[in-house]
Amino acid sequence: MRPEIQRVLVRLRSWIRRYVLAEGIAATIALACLLFWLTFGLDLAWFKLSQLELPGWFRILCTIAMVTLIAGTAIVWIGLRLFRRLDQTDLALALERKFPELNDRLITAVQLSERGGSDVQSAMLERTTDEAVSRLSAIELKKTINPVPLKRMLTAASVLLASVLGLGLADAQGMERWYQAYILGRDDYWEPFRRNELHIQIVAQPGDRIRSFDARGIYKHPRGEDLQVLATVPESAVPPHRVNLQFIGFGGAGQQRGQVSMSRMGDDEFRHTFSRMVNDHQLWFRGGDYVNRQPFRVQVVDPPRVDSIELRCDYPSYTGLDSLEDRNVRVVGMQVALPMETEFELQASSNKPLLQVLLRTPNFELSFGFDATATGTRPTKLTLLDPEHATSQTVELNVSPATLFDQDRRKFHVPLTVTLDAAKQLARLKDKPEFPLPLVPDQTVQIILIDEDQIESPEPATLTVNGIVDQSPVVETRRTGIGTAVTRMASIPLEGKITDDYGVAGAWFGYRTNVQPQEQKLPLANLPQGQKEFRLQQTPEQAVERLNLIPLQLEDGQTLTLSVYAEDADNLNGPHVSHGELFTFQIVSKDDLLAKLFDREVTLRARFEQIRSEVQEMRNSLDGTRDQIATTEKTPAAAAGQSQVISAYVDRALHQIRKNHTESRSIELSFRDLRDEMVNNRIDTAELLERIERRIIEPMSFLNNSDFLDVDRRLGALRLAVERQTAMGVAAEEVTASVDHLLAQMDLILAEMKDRGTINDLIQNLQDIIKREKQLLEQIEEKRIEDSFFGPPK
Numbered sequence: 151m152r153p154e155i156q157r158v159l160v161r162l163r164s165w166i167r168r169y170v171l172a173e174g175i176a177a178t179i180a181l182a183c184l185l186f187w188l189t190f191g192l193d194l195a196w197f198k199l200s201q202l203e204l205p206g207w208f209r210i211l212c213t214i215a216m217v218t219l220i221a222g223t224a225i226v227w228i229g230l231r232l233f234r235r236l237d238q239t240d241l242a243l244a245l246e247r248k249f250p251e252l253n254d255r256l257i258t259a260v261q262l263s264e265r266g267g268s269d270v271q272s273a274m275l276e277r278t279t280d281e282a283v284s285r286l287s288a289i290e291l292k293k294t295i296n297p298v299p300l301k302r303m304l305t306a307a308s309v310l311l312a313s314v315l316g317l318g319l320a321d322a323q324g325m326e327r328w329y330q331a332y333i334l335g336r337d338d339y340w341e342p343f344r345r346n347e348l349h350i351q352i353v354a355q356p357g358d359r360i361r362s363f364d365a366r367g368i369y370k371h372p373r374g375e376d377l378q379v380l381a382t383v384p385e386s387a388v389p390p391h392r393v394n395l396q397f398i399g400f401g402g403a404g405q406q407r408g409q410v411s412m413s414r415m416g417d418d419e420f421r422h423t424f425s426r427m428v429n430d431h432q433l434w435f436r437g438g439d440y441v442n443r444q445p446f447r448v449q450v451v452d453p454p455r456v457d458s459i460e461l462r463c464d465y466p467s468y469t470g471l472d473s474l475e476d477r478n479v480r481v482v483g484m485q486v487a488l489p490m491e492t493e494f495e496l497q498a499s500s501n502k503p504l505l506q507v508l509l510r511t512p513n514f515e516l517s518f519g520f521d522a523t524a525t526g527t528r529p530t531k532l533t534l535l536d537p538e539h540a541t542s543q544t545v546e547l548n549v550s551p552a553t554l555f556d557q558d559r560r561k562f563h564v565p566l567t568v569t570l571d572a573a574k575q576l577a578r579l580k581d582k583p584e585f586p587l588p589l590v591p592d593q594t595v596q597i598i599l600i601d602e603d604q605i606e607s608p609e610p611a612t613l614t615v616n617g618i619v620d621q622s623p624v625v626e627t628r629r630t631g632i633g634t635a636v637t638r639m640a641s642i643p644l645e646g647k648i649t650d651d652y653g654v655a656g657a658w659f660g661y662r663t664n665v666q667p668q669e670q671k672l673p674l675a676n677l678p679q680g681q682k683e684f685r686l687q688q689t690p691e692q693a694v695e696r697l698n699l700i701p702l703q704l705e706d707g708q709t710l711t712l713s714v715y716a717e718d719a720d721n722l723n724g725p726h727v728s729h730g731e732l733f734t735f736q737i738v739s740k741d742d743l744l745a746k747l748f749d750r751e752v753t754l755r756a757r758f759e760q761i762r763s764e765v766q767e768m769r770n771s772l773d774g775t776r777d778q779i780a781t782t783e784k785t786p787a788a789a790a791g792q793s794q795v796i797s798a799y800v801d802r803a804l805h806q807i808r809k810n811h812t813e814s815r816s817i818e819l820s821f822r823d824l825r826d827e828m829v830n831n832r833i834d835t836a837e838l839l840e841r842i843e844r845r846i847i848e849p850m851s852f853l854n855n856s857d858f859l860d861v862d863r864r865l866g867a868l869r870l871a872v873e874r875q876t877a878m879g880v881a882a883e884e885v886t887a888s889v890d891h892l893l894a895q896m897d898l899i900l901a902e903m904k905d906r907g908t909i910n911d912l913i914q915n916l917q918d919i920i921k922r923e924k925q926l927l928e929q930i931e932e933k934r935i936e937d938s939f940f941g942p943p944k
Contacts, residue, residue, distance in 0.1 A: 165295055166295065167232060169295055169300055170227075170228070170231040170232050171228060171232055172300055172304065173227065173299065173300050173303050173304075174223075174224065174227035174228030174229075174231060174232065175228065175307075176300070176303040176304045176306070176307035176308075177223055177227045177303055177307070178220060178223045178224045178227060178228065179307040179310070179311055180303065180306045180307040180310050180311075181219060181220060181223045182216070182220050183307070183310030183311055183313065183314050184310060185215075185216045185219060185220070186314055186328070187310075187313070187314075189212050189216065189328065189332055190317075190324070190328050192204065192212075193327070193328065193331060197340060197439075200441070201436060201438075201439050201440065201441040202340075202441055202443060203331065203337060203338065203339055203340050203443070204331065206335065206337055209331055209332055209335065210335065212332060213332045213333070213335075216332070323342075323343055327339050327340065327343055337443065338443070344387075344438075344439050344440060345387070345388045345438060345439055346383075346387055346388055346389070346390045346437055346438030346439050346440040347383065347384050347386075347387035347440055348381045348382070348383060348387075348390075348393065348420075348435055348437050348440050349381070349382045349383075349384060350363065350379070350380070350381055350433075350435060350442070350446055351363075351379075351380045351381075351382070352369050352371070352377065352378065352379060352380065353378040353379075353380050353421070354605075354606070355375065355376070355378075355606075355608065356606060356608070357606075359606075360380070361604065363446055363447075366447075367442075367444055367445070367446050367447055368447045368448075368449055369446070369447070369448050369449070370448075370449045370450075370451045370603040370604075370605060371427055371448050371449065371450055371451070371605075372450075372451065372452070372453035372605050372608055373427075373428055373450050373451065373452055373453065374426055374427070374428055375426070375427065375453070375608055376423055376424065376425055376426060376427070377423065377424040377427045377431075377448060378421060378422070378423045378424075379395065379412070379421065379422050379423075379424070379433065380419065380420075380421055381393050381412060381419070381420040381421070381435055381437070382418060382419050382420075383417075383418035383419070388438065389417055389418050390437035390438030390440065391438070392411060392412075392414075392437065393411070393412040393414075393420040393435060393436065393437035394409060394410070394411055394412070394435070394436045394437070395409065395410050395411075395412050395422055395433060395434070395435055396408070396409045396433070396434040396435075396436070397409070397410075397431050397432065397433050397434070398431065398432045398445075399429045399430070399431050400429055400430045400431070400432075401428075401429040402429075406429075410422055412435075420437070427448070427450060428450060429450060430447070430448060430449050430450055431447070431448040431450075432445035432446070432447055432448075433445060433446040433447075433448065434446075451603060451605065452501060452502065453601075453605050453606075453607060453608055454500050454501065454502055454504060454599035454600065454601040454605060454606075454607055455500060455501050455599070455607060455611070456498050456499070456500055456597055456599065456607075456611035457499050457500060457501055458480070458481075458498070458499050459480075459481040459496065459497070459498045459611075459613060460478040460479065460480050460481065460497045460498075461478060461479040461481065461486060461488070461494045461495070461496060461497070462475075462478050462479075462494060462495040462497060462563075463475060463478075463479055463488060463492050463493070463494040464492065464493040464494065465488075465489055465492050466489060466490075466491045466492065466720075466722055468652060468653075468718075468719040468720055468721055468722070469489050469620075469651075469652040470652055470653055470680070471489070471652075478497065479494075481613060484612050484613060484614060485613070485614045485616060486613065486614070486615055486616070487615075487616040487617075487618050488568055488615060488616070488617065488618060489617075489618045489620065489651075489652075490568060490569065490570055490591065490617040490618060490619050490620060490722075490723060491567070491568070491569050491570075491722045491723065492567065492568055492617075493565070493566075493567040493586050494565075494566055494567070494568075494586075495563050495564070495565050495566070496563060496564045496565075496566055496595075496613075497561065497562075497563045498561065498562055498563075498597060498611075499560055499561045500560055500561070500599055500601075501560075502560065502601050502602070503558060503559040503560055503601060503602050504519065504555070504559050504560070504562065504599055504600065504601055504602070505519050505520055505522070505559075505600045505601055505602050505604065506518070506519030506520065506528065506599075506600040507519055507554075507562050507597070507598070507599060507600075508596075508597075508598040508599075508600075509564060509595060509596070509597060509598075510595070510596040510598065510610070511589065511590070511593055511594070511595050511596070512535065512537055512590070512593055513534070513535055513537075513572070513573075513576055513590060513593070514532060514533060514534050514535055514576060514579075514587065515532070515533040515535065516530075516531070516532050516533075516564065516587065517530070517531050517533075518530040518531070518549070518551045518554055519551050519555075519600065520551060522604060527550060527551045527552065528551065529546050530546065530547040530548075530549045530550070530551060530554070531544055531545070531546055531547070532544070532545050532546070532547055532579065532583050532587070534576060534579060534580060543580060545579065545580065545583045546583070547583045547584065547585070548583075549585065559602075564585075564587070565585040565586035565587070566586050566587050566588075566589050566615075567586040567587070567588055567589065568588075568589045568591055568615050568617040569588050569589070569591075569617070570591065570617070570619075570723055571588070572588040572589060572590040572591075573590070575588035576588055589615055589617075591615070591616060591617025591619075592614065592615075592616050592617065593614070593615070594612050594613070594614045595612065595613045595614070595615065596610035596611070596612055597610055597611040597612070597613065598610045599611075618651070619723075620651055620652065620718060620720045620723060620724060620726060621650075621651055621726065622650075622718070622726035622727065622728035623648050623649065623650040623654055623716040623717065623718055623726070623727075623728050624648070624649045624650070624728070625646070625648050625657075625713075625714050625715070625716050625728055625729055625730030626646045626647055626648070626649075626730060627644045627645070627646035627686065627713070627714050627730035627731055627733075628644070628645060628646055628731070629642075629643075629644060629733060630643050630644070630645045630694060630826070631643050631694075631823060631826030631827060631829070631830050632826070632827055632830050632831070633746070633827055634733075634734065634735055634736060635735070635736045635738045635742070635743055635746055636699065636710075636735045636736070636737060636738070636743070636830075636831055637699075637737070637738060637739065637740055637743055637831045637832065637833060638699055638700070638702075638703075638704040638705065638706065638737050639699065639700055639831065639832040640699050640830055640831040640832065641696045641697070641698050641699070641830050641832070642696060642697045642699065642712065642733075642735070642830065643694040643695070643696050643826075643830060644686060644694060644695050644696075644697070644714060644733075645686055645687075645693060645694045645695070646685075646686050646714070646730065647683055647684060647685050647686065648678065648683075648684045648686070648714070648716045648730075649682060649683045649684075650682060650716070650718045651682070651718075652682070652718065652719065652720075653678075653680035653681060653682050653718065653719055654678040654680065654681055654682070654684045654716055654717075654718065655678065655680060655717055655718055655719040655725065656677070656678065656716065656717045657674050657677065657678050657684065657714060657715065657716040657717075658671045658672060658673055658674060658714075658715050659671065659672040659673075659674065659697050659712065659713075659714060659715070660712070660713050660714070660715045660729060661697070661702075661710060661711060661712045661713075662710075662711050663704065663708050663709060663710050663711070664708060664709040665708055671715075672697065674686070674695055674714075675688040675695060675696070676688055676689070676695070678716070680719065684716075686714065695714070697712060699737075704737045705737065706737050706738060706739050706742075707737060707738075708737045709734060709735070709736060709737070710734070710735040710736075710737060711732055711733070711734050711735075712732070712733045712734075712735065713729040713730055713731065713732045713733065714729060714730045715727060715728070715729045715730075716728060716729070740831075740833045743827075743831055743833060744833060747824055747827060747828065750820070750824060751821075751824060751903070754817050754820050754821060754824075755900070755903045755904075757813065757817055758814070758817050758896070758899070758900065758903065759900060761810045761813055761814055761817075761896070762893070762896045762897070762900060764806060764810055765806075765807070765810055765889065765892060765893060765896065766893060768803050768806055768807065768889065769886075769889045769890070769893060771799065771803075772803070772882070772885065772886055772889060773886075775796060775799050775800075775882065776879070776882045776883075776886065778792055778795060778796055779792075779796060779878045779879055779882050780879060782796070782878065783878060783879055793872055793873075793875065796872050796878070797869065797872050797873070800865055800868050800869040800872060801869070803865050804862065804865050804866070804869070807858065807861050807862055807865060808862060810858070811854065811858040811859075811862070814850065814853065814854050814858065815854045817850065818847065818850040818851060818854055821842065821846055821847050821850065822847060824842065825839065825842050825843060825847065828842075841902075845902040846899060846902055846903065849895065849898065849899050849902075850899060852895075853892070853895050853896065853899065857888075857891060857892045857895055858892065860888050860891075860892075861885070861888045861889055861892055864881070864884045864885045864888045865885055867881050867884070867885075868881040868882060868884075868885050
């Protein structure tokens with residue numbers, strides 16, 4: 151092949167390759183710019199619509215598509231075309247098609263030069279080659295390639311590239327946002343470019359505590375409590391005009407969707423309250439160009455609560471309750487009572503693991519527990535409060551919270567003591583804080599729990615510890631067999647009992663006289679041994695305690711005040727001393743006492759005579775009733791009317807006889823008291839005791855225990871006979887006989903009382919004579935003294 155033809159074909163091949171390269175690069179650039187604008191526009195439109203970044207998976211697909219399209223374009227438009235083999239025949243044909251004047255000479259010369267041939271053929275080839283070279287020199291080789299498509303492609307690529315570069319200069323943030331979204335693949339690529347921003351928190355109760363969602367966007371909320379959501383605008387952001395809250399609630403009935411507009415509170419705060427939230431929720435917030443990518447999740451959980459409280463008590467030793475210390479006191483309700491000065495350990499259990507515990511009283515607050523990580527401990531702090539001066543002081547106790555919690559942190563225990571000396575002990579804690587902490591009696595302890603979800607008890611558990619003050623012993627005494635007038639030889643009997651909450655430690659007689667007002671003590675014959683109930687008795691057979699007046703050497707006319715005293719074993723706030731009734735006795739002579747007893751006996755005799763007369767009246771009316779009964783039995787026609795009259799009489803008689811019986815028994819007891827007073831005052835004689843015991847008391851006892859009951863029983867039989875209208879006459883006769891016997895016995899007793907009255911009258915008359923003689927002697931002595939000092943001179 152002639153060199154001239156070869157040079158033309160090489161130049162053509164070079165121009166074609168440069169054309170393909172330029173066009174391929176331009177096409178690739180244009181496509182890349184088009185894809186940039188497409189993805190940039192999609193991202194911007196999506197953000198305007200949803201204020202959210204495009205989903206990551208979508209951006210990854212876009213990036214893969216862009217890379218694929220650009221690479222494919224580069225391969226198709228550059229690789230395949232640029233490296234395509236261009237033979238000399240192909241190039242010659244291209245020139246022949248572009249320049250018809252070559253008249254196939256160029257293609258003939260190229261093809262024949264490759265084959266060779268005879269001399270004639272060589273001559274013809276030479277001539278054809280000459281003609282081809284001659285004509286090639288006359289054509290413009292540049293016109294072989296059409297520059298218009300290349301220019302269009304270059305123009306489009308330049309325009310698109312210039313627009314992208316212009317965007318980069320005008321909106322560098324937009325370019326950076328596109329780069330972070332599609333190249334770096336960041337999920338929050340819009341975040342630096344937002345104008346609005348919200349900080350979402352929870353206003354937790356009690357105390358309006360600000361709580362944040364955790365790193366996973368979860369907040370645990372106590373079941374049934376109000377949820378107040380707080381959206382605040384940071385200082386660097388522009389507050390939105392409005393914030394919308396969208397939510398989904400997950401309940402037993404399915405999902406519940408809703409949307410509300412949050413209430414604006416000032417310039418940079420928005421709030422909304424969900425009332426009594428009981429189901430889990432997911433929350434989305436939209437304000438301006440802000441929206442949360444992932445929902446905030448509210449998980450509803452049970453709040454911490456105190457399930458049970460038990461007290462492990464160490465009672466004061468004087469209470470005698472040591473045997474109960476191995477049994478915890480379970481608190482039922484909100485109140486418990488303990489003996490004063492009891493040290494106890496408050497043991498409480500909760501429904502879930504705890505983070506912190508706060509015990510609050512009007513005088514102090516104790517807090518202990520762990521920090522939010524549930525691994526590090528917080529100092530055990532005691533805040534001493536002074537409500538009167540509204541001051542407080544906080545001290546630390548050298549106690550690890552781990553020692554106050556059980557291993558699972560569902561139980562905790564705090565040493566306390568209920569004491570009357572709480573104020574002084576609290577003051578000492580300022581210098582030396584230690585357990586147990588003193589409680590003022592009857593004050594309420596509030597227990598506030600914070601669980602591992604940092605949820606605080608909606609309402610504190612309360613416990614009121616009532617301190618049982620050890621009361622003074624209760625002394626119940628009464629006189630028996632003695633009156634208010636006694637002789638100086640008397641032995642005063644007292645009966646009764648002494649009771650105390652935890653046992654009587656001691657008891658004694660306390661007395662004083664008008665001559666010696668200072669109280670004196672005398673021991674009891676039988677002393678208490680710590681019994682909770684102590685009976686006054688000298689011996690098991692003698693259920694009274696006696697005070698013998700002989701050692702006191704009293705004189706007639708003096709006044710004696712006597713009582714029984716007792717004390718308990720309280721060695722902490724006591725001992726407490728109390729006494730029973732104060733008995734006042736007048737010391738009299740034997741004769742004076744006998745006179746007083748005689749006066750009482752005369753009164754009793756008069757009462758007994760009144761009873762006897764009432765029984766006699768009933769007996770007299772009984773005769774008329776017997777006549778009515780006889781008439782009724784003879785005339786059955788009049789039985790109905792007469793029966794009502796007879797029944798009325800029987801009822802009145804029963805009432806009367808029972809009244810008389812009660813009064814008679816009272817008189818019998820009074821005579822027994824008279825006898826006892828004589829014995830206790832040591833003015834008795836064998837004859838006096840025999841007469842009053844055998845002739846009055848014993849007959850009256852038989853009268854009351856037999857005769858009155860017999861009359862009552864026969865009156866009852868008469869009433870039954872009247873109701874049945876049978877044997878009424880016989881029943882009436884039996885009543886008459888029984889009443890007559892009763893009257894006869896009463897007459898015998900009255901006769902004995904009158905005989906005693908005769909003797910007593912003689913004694914009384916003799917005492918009156920002695921008394922008048924004494925008064926006369928006193929008057930004579932006064933007259934003599936008067937005459938000696940004030941009489942006329944001799």
